[in-house]
Amino acid sequence: MEEEIYLKIEAYLNGSMTADQKALFESELKNNAELREEVAVHKSINLHFNTRSWDTSTNSFNPKDKQALEAYFKSDEAIEIENKLVKARTVFIKKKKPNFFKYGLVVAASFLLLFSLVTLYGKKSYNELFEQYYNENELPSFTTRGTQINSDFDKGINAFKKQDYTKTVTILKEYLNQYKDANPIAYTYIGMSYLQLNQPELALTNFDKLLTSESIDAPKALWYKSLVYLKMEEKIKLEETLNLVIRHPSQYKSEAAKKMLKEIN
Amino acid sequence: MQKDKNQIYLEGLLSGKEKIILKIYEKNFSNIVSYIKSNNGTYEDAEEIFHTALFQLTARVKVRNFEIKSSFEGYLYVVCKNLWMKELSFRKKRVRNEQILELNNKETDNSNFILEQERWELFEEKIALLSENCKKLLKAYFKKTPYSEIVEKFNYASENVAFQRVFKCKKSLAALVKKDTRYTNLAK
Numbered sequence: 001m002e003e004e005i006y007l008k009i010e011a012y013l014n015g016s017m018t019a020d021q022k023a024l025f026e027s028e029l030k031n032n033a034e035l036r037e038e039v040a041v042h043k044s045i046n047l048h049f050n051t052r053s054w055d056t057s058t059n060s061f062n063p064k065d066k067q068a069l070e071a072y073f074k075s076d077e078a079i080e081i082e083n084k085l086v087k088a089r090t091v092f093i094k095k096k097k098p099n100f101f102k103y104g105l106v107v108a109a110s111f112l113l114l115f116s117l118v119t120l121y122g123k124k125s126y127n128e129l130f131e132q133y134y135n136e137n138e139l140p141s142f143t144t145r146g147t148q149i150n151s152d153f154d155k156g157i158n159a160f161k162k163q164d165y166t167k168t169v170t171i172l173k174e175y176l177n178q179y180k181d182a183n184p185i186a187y188t189y190i191g192m193s194y195l196q197l198n199q200p201e202l203a204l205t206n207f208d209k210l211l212t213s214e215s216i217d218a219p220k221a222l223w224y225k226s227l228v229y230l231k232m233e234e235k236i237k238l239e240e241t242l243n244l245v246i247r248h249p250s251q252y253k254s255e256a257a258k259k260m261l262k263e264i265n
Numbered sequence: 266m267q268k269d270k271n272q273i274y275l276e277g278l279l280s281g282k283e284k285i286i287l288k289i290y291e292k293n294f295s296n297i298v299s300y301i302k303s304n305n306g307t308y309e310d311a312e313e314i315f316h317t318a319l320f321q322l323t324a325r326v327k328v329r330n331f332e333i334k335s336s337f338e339g340y341l342y343v344v345c346k347n348l349w350m351k352e353l354s355f356r357k358k359r360v361r362n363e364q365i366l367e368l369n370n371k372e373t374d375n376s377n378f379i380l381e382q383e384r385w386e387l388f389e390e391k392i393a394l395l396s397e398n399c400k401k402l403l404k405a406y407f408k409k410t411p412y413s414e415i416v417e418k419f420n421y422a423s424e425n426v427a428f429q430r431v432f433k434c435k436k437s438l439a440a441l442v443k444k445d446t447r448y449t450n451l452a453k
Contacts, residue, residue, distance in 0.1 A: 003429075003432060006432055006435070006436070037443065038439070040452065041439045041442055041443055041448075042435070042439060044384065044388065044442070045388070045435060045438055045439060045442070046407075048384075048385065048388040049403065049404075049407035050407065060452065061377070061380040061381075061451055061452065062380075062450060062451060062452065065376075065380055065450075065451065066373075066376050066377070066380065068328050069324055069328050069329075069372075069375070069376035069379055069380070070372045070373060070376045072324050072327055072328045073324060073371070073372040073375055073376065074372055077327075078320075078323070078324065078327075080281065081278075081279065081281055081320070081323050082320050083281075084281030084283070084286070085278075085281070085286060085316060085319055085320055086316070087283065088281075088283045088286035088287055088290070089286075089290070089312065089315075089316055091283065091287065092286075092287055092290040092291075092294070093312065138303075140296075140299050140300060140303065151336050151338065151339065154338075180393055180400075181389070181393075214404065214408070216304055216346075216350075217303065220303070252303070
């Protein structure tokens, strides 16, 4: 494919052609199967890299493939499997709900206790605030309790849960080096481990890597950086970072950031 | 070992064995809940997405002769993430009323998604075959990094050189994709 054609395809796909250029290009498309194929593949490439734009309605598939799948979904066999899946899901959710209620009570009790402490003793120290805002359970995770560890990532998370932070860093660094598709969430755990190991600068470096990654969790890095500055008691940087959290379009932890800003001032 | 475990899960799913399905939930569901809740979703959304992913997986195995090449957990996580991205995209369009949304039945939605997921996996596989430099360059390009910054980051002589490199990388990727019969078979 020539560069000139590539430029036209890009202009067509990103909508930057004039009405006349577009009409001309579309008439070329009608008569040129090779060009149609190029446009289709470039459209798919663009969509693929833009992970937030999942939209099957814009893509066409082989009708035979679609029909075979649709026929399966309508079959008695599929309906039976779905019914069994629904039944298992109901059993699982019923079993889990009391736990959520229990945890809800614990959380409520913790808030009450914290509220009482604040009322009694006034302004909290940075250390107390860190304890209040840092919640290990809010970190994204791939493993559940009591299960066998299967992947390298899981091993790293498991080490983190066992509070073996040095091991966490070693395993997850290796995981990030080894796999092309390594989940950038690993930077979260490496960063938090460094924070626990009293190496805040390295924690910040790793949160910056998460922040500049393609991960959907990237914006969370700003909040994690706030926690580092909170622990380091660096008020100016903490305020700056909290303001970034508040202004970020993801809104992740923006309310918590507003609250923390009030509490440190 | 990994293959055996994947096989146990897949067979359990296809035969509807409650014990195995519950094990899959025990091992994976909380991660999906965390992911969806931290991406503008609710616990109920996670329930729905997780269930859909499992149901679609049975169809992939039955109709598409699909085998999980990585870990079962990894596969399920990626599918749930992509399903949730699609759902968010749909909801966003519905709120903004950007376009007339085609309301399909469940069978069509499930079938479309399976084929889209297959195409997604194919592209991931082809991207992995590109040079490290191309991968990084395309990532930067699609992150809308200005050419001036790309020049600096990749030590190129000029913006024109940067453009040429992006063009070549995309061209290589397009060629790899087109050469694969799965791509041709997936498209009309």
